[in-house]
Amino acid sequence: MSAQTLYDKLWSSHVVHEGSDGTVLLYIDRHLVHEVTSPQAYEGLKLAGRTPWRSDSVVATADHNTPTDHWERGIVDPVSRQQVETLDANIAHFGARAYFPFRDAAQGIVHVMGPEQGATLPGMTVVCGDSHTSTHGAFGALAFGIGTSEVEHVLATQCLVAKKARNMRVCVTGELAAGVTAKDVALAVIGRIGTAGGTGYTIEFAGSAIRGLSMEGRMTLCNMAIEAGARAGLVAVDQKTIDYVAGRPLAPKADAWARASAYWATLVSDPDAHFDHEVVLDGAEIEPQVTWGTSPEMVLPIGAKVPDPRAEPDATRRAGIERALAYMGLDANTPLAEIPVDKVFIGSCTNSRIEDLRAAAAVVRGRRKADSVTQVLVVPGSGLVKAQAEAEGLDRIFLAAGFEWREPGCSMCLAMNADRLEPGERCASTSNRNFEGRQGQGGRTHLVSPAMATAAAIAGHFVDVRTF
Amino acid sequence: MKAFTTLDGLVCPLDRANVDTDAIIPKQFLKSIKRSGFGPNLFDEWRYLDHGEPGMDPSSRRPNPDFVLNQPRYRGAQVLLGRxxxxxxxxxxxxxxxxxxxxxxxxxxxxxxxxxxxxxxxxGVLPIVLDAAVVETLFAECFAHEGYTLHVDLALQRVTAPSGASWAFDITGHRKDCLLKGLDEIGLTLHHADAIRAFEERRRIEQPWLFA
Structure with missing residues (x-):
């Protein structure tokens, strides 16, 4: 057999049937479910008189609508409450392998909860009605976001109708400098290839800088593959992957563990496998990144200045820059380090894991937020992350700095709950999308790493965390 | 699903790149547990000057006159031209x-x-990829001619302009078939139920931990 990429291996091992036009039925091992993209799918099942093919493939939680404070009051917004209660009812009716409802000790953002529970395992196909499902590719699993019709299709058939993507490898060589994180790598990659650069591809992240990342860092990187246009990101399995999975509640045990982990170790691209496109970045040259516009590709290193649209020759791109600067309230040629922030958000499926909170705490320990910064939200990714952080005393460091320590959930990443920006407010955010209105209508989002967000909270403006 | 065969539709030009789904339908409307009723909130933040929330009466809103969907010449458009x-x-x-x-x-x-x-x-919505230069032409013609329509024929896989110029587009056989006939994809997949079961049985033996 010819040499295969990791993606080739994962794909071919899940093909149930191949049609004449190359469309396949792809078997799905794990179906992660949350409240926003599932109600219409369950209703579709009911209306058609169908039952789930394998409800034990479903692992569910409520995360998008849930409040991050005053849990004793429940969900005050009646429309949000109805959606969460609909998930409760659907799981009670149709079943699941595990469910972490609102206020459960292990409830959390679906892409934090899944790996934490061992619901995501190497070699699996993992889907969820959420574009950031690419996160789970950090485990050498083929994981991607789907729409609600596909959620219903997977519930009913355990399969997806799919066509294979092409193979791209993004190789990050060398080592990252101190203060430079997986988030900066993700933003630098998007800055290089653009938000459509990965469209039609599955991206495997490789190279010594990627091997050097923790599992949390790899999740951050794969999480943002979708922001580069790729439905799925991947990192090959190594000992770090296997060590992270060991002992998780849904991970295999005893004899099954030995068999599983031996198989997982084969989940790497063959040395001479063919990639349709290759991109190489020197890890040592990546600097802390800050987005300045309304697309994640509008990103520059902290030492740079806001771009000047007059320097852009392409008319559509120039209009895009002008519109972004108007929306963001920025003048061309302003140094990024002189941009003040009103709020700071540390959280989201990109950056709310224990390592992210440790990085933030390390920067702020013994310091306080700037008076000009009106709110710093720290939102752990799950109840288990929150408990771990509290056991390490991180919550006290944040509270002493004037930050708010919240309950887990998606929160201000997409502002479906009460956590949001007001029109014109500017936010340093560890989330993944700086689209217009994403964090609240008229809100202005700058994407950064947890360390950079924390430094901005203290300084009151963006600052290079390497010299802070 | 609604079948799609041919369409003669008024074209509405949305002249910006990277239009994201947050812009197409903002998050507050995702709290609905229904599949229908989202049309009044399509492009909500661009289309209205006031802030939209679920349950608001669209007739009480303040439309943004600068937004393309609100311009009378594009009322009733069925073809959206994007970048x-x-x-x-x-x-x-x-x-x-x-x-x-x-x-x-x-x-x-x-x-x-x-x-x-x-x-x-x-x-039942047909997304069509055309060459960037063709799209540029369509934008120019659409801006120049009020009431600009395009003829789309899915069976022939062609888009035809009023000038008679026409362009072919790609679509997989499976998608074309489903769309032309308005087929229930789940029903189609369940024709392969035996193959799915056989695949599952093999994997239960090879990788039993996936079924634990």
Whole structure:
């Protein structure tokens, strides 16, 4: 057999049937479910008189609508409450392998909860009605976001109708400098290839800088593959992957563990496998990144200045820059380090894991937020992350700095709950999308790493965390 | 699903790249547990000057006169003309639901984000990729001629302009068949139930931990 990429291996091992036009039925091992993209799918099942093919493939939680404070009051917004209660009812009716409802000790953002529970395992196909499902590719699993019709299709058939993507490898060589994180790598990659650069591809992240990342860092990187246009990101399995999975509640045990982990170790691209496109970045040259516009590709290193649209020759791109600067309230040629922030958000499926909170705490320990910064939200990714952080005393460091320590959930990443920006407010955010209105209508989002967000909270403006 | 065969539709030009699904349908409308009723909130933040929340009466809103959908010449448009990377971002199927509910049956752009592209087909909306230079021509003609329509024929896989110029587009055989006949994809997949069961049985033996 010819040499295969990791993606080739994962794909071919899940093909149930191949049609004449190359469309396949792809078997799905794990179906992660949350409240926003599932109600219409369950209703579709009911209306058609169908039952789930394998409800034990479903692992569910409520995360998008849930409040991050005053849990004793429940969900005050009646429309949000109805959606969460609909998930409760659907799981009670149709079943699941595990469910972490609102206020459960292990409830959390679906892409934090899944790996934490061992619901995501190497070699699996993992889907969820959420574009950031690419996160789970950090485990050498083929994981991607789907729409609600596909959620219903997977519930009913355990399969997806799919066509294979092409193979791209993004190789990050060398080592990252101190203060430079997986988030900066993700933003630098998007800055290089653009938000459509990965469209039609599955991206495997490789190279010594990627091997050097923790599992949390790899999740951050794969999480943002979708922001580069790729439905799925991947990192090959190594000992770090296997060590992270060991002992998780849904991970295999005893004899099954030995068999599983031996198989997982084969989940790497063959040395001479063919990639349709290759991109190489020197890890040592990546600097802390800050987005300045309304697309994640509008990103520059902290030492740079806001771009000047007059320097852009392409008319559509120039209009895009002008519109972004108007929306963001920025003048061309302003140094990024002189941009003040009103709020700071540390959280989201990109950056709310224990390592992210440790990085933030390390920067702020013994310091306080700037008076000009009106709110710093720290939102752990799950109840288990929150408990771990509290056991390490991180919550006290944040509270002493004037930050708010919240309950887990998606929160201000997409502002479906009460956590949001007001029109014109500017936010340093560890989330993944700086689209217009994403964090609240008229809100202005700058994407950064947890360390950079924390430094901005203290300084009151963006600052290079390497010299802070 | 609604079948799609041919369409003669008024074209509405949305002249910006990277239109994301947050812009197509903002998050507050995702709290609905229904598939319908999203049309009045399509492009809500661009289309209205006031802040929209679920349950608001659209007739009480303040439309933004500068936004293309609010210009009288584009009223009743069924073909949306877009630019690169249309539909990027969130996987929310509420985006094609909102487009379809508003009345759009075709979106033409030089490139689409994968998840949005796929979601369109599930809802009787046909996303068509045309060469960037062709799209540029369509924008120019659409701006120049009020009442500009395009003829779309799915069986022939062609888009035809009033001038008679026409362009072919690609679509997989499976998607074309489903869309032409308005087929229930789940029903089609269940024709392969025996193959799915056989696949599962083999994997239960090879990788039993996946079924624990």
């Amino acid at each position: 690169e990377n249309f539909g990027c971002g969130s996987s929310r199927e509420h985006a094609p639901w909102a487009l379809e509910d508003y009345g759009f049956r075709v979106v033409i752009a030089p490139s689409f984000a994968d998840i949005f592209f796929n979601n369109c087909y599930k809802n």
